[in-house]
Amino acid sequence: MGDSLSELVKMKLHLSKVIDGCRLGVLTHLGRKGTQSMEIPGCLLYTKMGSAPHLTHDTLQMVQGVPVVTQLSLSTLVELHEVLAEYKEGIGKFIGMPESILYCSLHDSVTRFPSGYNNNKSVSTWGSGGRTELTPSKFMALQQVIQPDWFQCLSDGDTVAEQISKKRAKKSVDRSLSFLDECLQLQEKSPELQQSLMIGVIEGGDVLEERLRSAKETSKRPVAGFLLDGFQTDAMAKKTKHELLSRVVAELPEDKPRLIHGIGRPDEVLECIERGVDIFESFFPYEVTERGCALSFSCNYNLDPEAAVLEEDEESDMKGKKDENLKDGTLSGAQEFTSFEINLKEKRYQDDFRPLVNGCTCYCCENHSRAYVHHLLVTNELLAGVLLMIHNFQHYFGFFSSIRNALKEDRLHQLRGIVGRQAF
């Protein structure tokens, strides 16, 4: 064990370009062997207990551009504690993904959980077995049997509900810093966790001075990267969020990656990238799949946003989406249809024999039509979820690849224009 500690290969971030706050680069020396790398801006592979929703290992292979790093949430793994302790070889091998780079987050961004259960000693998570109180020692004992490559440190991110007080924001930072110090001490003593990288968490709700204190203090600790927590879509007004993100990110060292949770919409992803965020989740294509929808937005930044005229059928799709959105009314985040998707449950798709998206090279679009997926959806066939997940993942991963290409070619503002035009 001593040898492997001294030979530990450390993750490195190489930035090839920083333009107007956007960072283009690559994280190298990832994984147990230190041989893998991940391009940024990028996203993580969203999973439930380590497997992509609706997909088997084999069907996931059909998806192009699958992220290098897989995300698991601790809330779904809590019940496995004893099993994993007995198994001893870590979650990667247990779920049949021994080669994958695994990032363990605290919560699942898709699941809402009740507020008011965190205190100075513990943070609560909710899994299939109900609530679990995680003290730093229980949390680190879990990480020790999971043996992830990266993990989000225990933190108090319960600052989203309603309007929180300044005092509550301060508490979230105090607690998170004290959890961080305790977890770092425990990690030092754990031989099993010497190869796992801890991601420090920036909290503080919508209170600027607390956010800045959180960023400054967390930066002083030996963390491998930073998670910007509590910025999900409906957490605060957009203007506040943008201001906070810019100020917080300015406090962080350049040479470590910045992750964010709870941001999925393409327009919001771009807004965060422009404020220096590097890594996102991919729960959004999963939510779209669960609504019976297919991502259909264009990220072709070579079209001039001023002059670009959409094909006639796309134009009518856009109108349909707009009407549907207006009809739906509410703006409650996760359940809401967005203008980036088409709702294949709608009757107008029953004899639409085009692919989900013209020109898409995914398995679903190359082999099936909107009409077929519509039929699978209305008859509740499980294959609907499989085909939609394949398309939606590939479309979303392709979006990140477009972002990187646009950055390389100094055309991010064109991409921003195209995506912005589709957002309402």
Ligand SMILES: [Zn+2]
């Ligand atoms: Zn497709």
